[in-house]
Amino acid sequence: AQSVTQLGSHVSVSEGALVLLRCNYSSSVPPYLFWYVQYPNQGLQLLLKYTSAATLVKGINGFEAEFKKSETSFHLTKPSAHMSDAAEYFCAVTLSGSARQLTFGSGTQLTVLP
Amino acid sequence: EPEVTQTPSHQVTQMGQEVILRCVPISNHLYFYWYRQILGQKVEFLVSFYNNEISEKSEIFDDQFSVERPDGSNFTLKIRSTKLEDSAMYFCASSEALGGVDGAFFGQGTRLTVV
Numbered sequence: 001a002q003s004v005t006q007l008g009s010h011v012s013v014s015e016g017a018l019v020l021l022r023c024n025y026s027s028s029v030p031p032y033l034f035w036y037v038q039y040p041n042q043g044l045q046l047l048l049k050y051t052s053a054a055t056l057v058k059g060i061n062g063f064e065a066e067f068k069k070s071e072t073s074f075h076l077t078k079p080s081a082h083m084s085d086a087a088e089y090f091c092a093v094t095l096s097g098s099a100r101q102l103t104f105g106s107g108t109q110l111t112v113l114p
Numbered sequence: 115e116p117e118v119t120q121t122p123s124h125q126v127t128q129m130g131q132e133v134i135l136r137c138v139p140i141s142n143h144l145y146f147y148w149y150r151q152i153l154g155q156k157v158e159f160l161v162s163f164y165n166n167e168i169s170e171k172s173e174i175f176d177d178q179f180s181v182e183r184p185d186g187s188n189f190t191l192k193i194r195s196t197k198l199e200d201s202a203m204y205f206c207a208s209s210e211a212l213g214g215v216d217g218a219f220f221g222q223g224t225r226l227t228v229v
Contacts, residue, residue: 034217043120043205044157044220090157092217101147101170102207102218104157 002027002093006105014113019063019078021108023091026072033074034092034102035065044090050074061085086112116140120206120221127196127228135191135224137206146189147207147218148181150174157205163189196228 007022025031035047048059055067065076074091091105119138127133139146148160162169163181180192189208193200203225207218 032217036220043118043222044207046217046219049217092157101159101162102149102157103159106156 002031002095002103004033004091004093004103004105006089006091006108008108009106010109010111012111012113013081015083016080019076019081019085019110021076021089021091021110023065023074023076023105024072025074025091025093027093027095029095031093031095033065033067034094035059035063035074035076036090036092036104037061038088038090038107040087047076047089081110081112083112083114086110116219118206118208118219118221120204120224122224123222124225125227127226129198129228130195133193133196133226135193135204135206135226137189137191137221138187139189139206139208140219141187143208143210143219145169145209145218146181146183147209148191149205149207149220150202151205151223152199152202160191193226196226198228201226201228 003026005024033050036044037047038044047063048057050057050067058064063078065074067074088107088109090107092102094102121136146163149157151157159172161171161175178194182190203223205223206221209218
């Protein structure tokens with residue numbers, strides 16, 4: 001079975017500061033990993049995905065994430081936060097060979113302070 | 115840009131009533147899913163659907179739930195007799211055909227309120 005753990009249910013950063021949202025996964029086989037963003041009253045938007053190609057993955061809106069097998073981590077970063085980045089961020093995992101079921105973390109609410 | 119669309123955006127229903135949530139997945143996708151998110155909780159997998167049958171379902175997806183692809187474009191979730199605890203945001207998602215894991219593309223959700 002696969003699972004993800006997101007450390008920190010709430011993260012606050014100042015505008016222009018580095019954003020770091022943490023995600024650790026547990027999987028018995030090589031996983032596929034994703035970050036989704038949910039803006040208030042909206043659906044889930046795919047930010048980026050890791051599917052066993054490059055370990056550093058670039059996504060939309062300047063976000064990127066690095067897959068580190070030794071640390072079982074897939075942390076999301078952005079060099080400089082913008083007010084529009086305020087949202088809830090979900091890490092998710094799935095396994096190859098399944099029916100592509102996604103298992104989500106509990107989410108991290110990002111607040112960007114002016 | 116292709117997107118998953120869901121209707122209605124918000125539905126209020128009385129306990130015990132049947133509801134049908136509707137979704138139009140992205141047209142060339144073959145895997146379809148329903149997820150739900152109870153307020154303040156994780157997004158939870160309900161069911162996946164491929165080739166006109168259920169591929170996987172979670173423990174949440176009991177006999178009160180059913181899914182259907184009645185035509186070439188719609189994908190529906192039916193809750194036969196709603197309970198208060200069914201109140202949640204329900205997300206439909208779809209993903210591409212066999213050959214790769216691309217993540218799923220989600221709709222905007224239907225907020226179901228059972229009173």
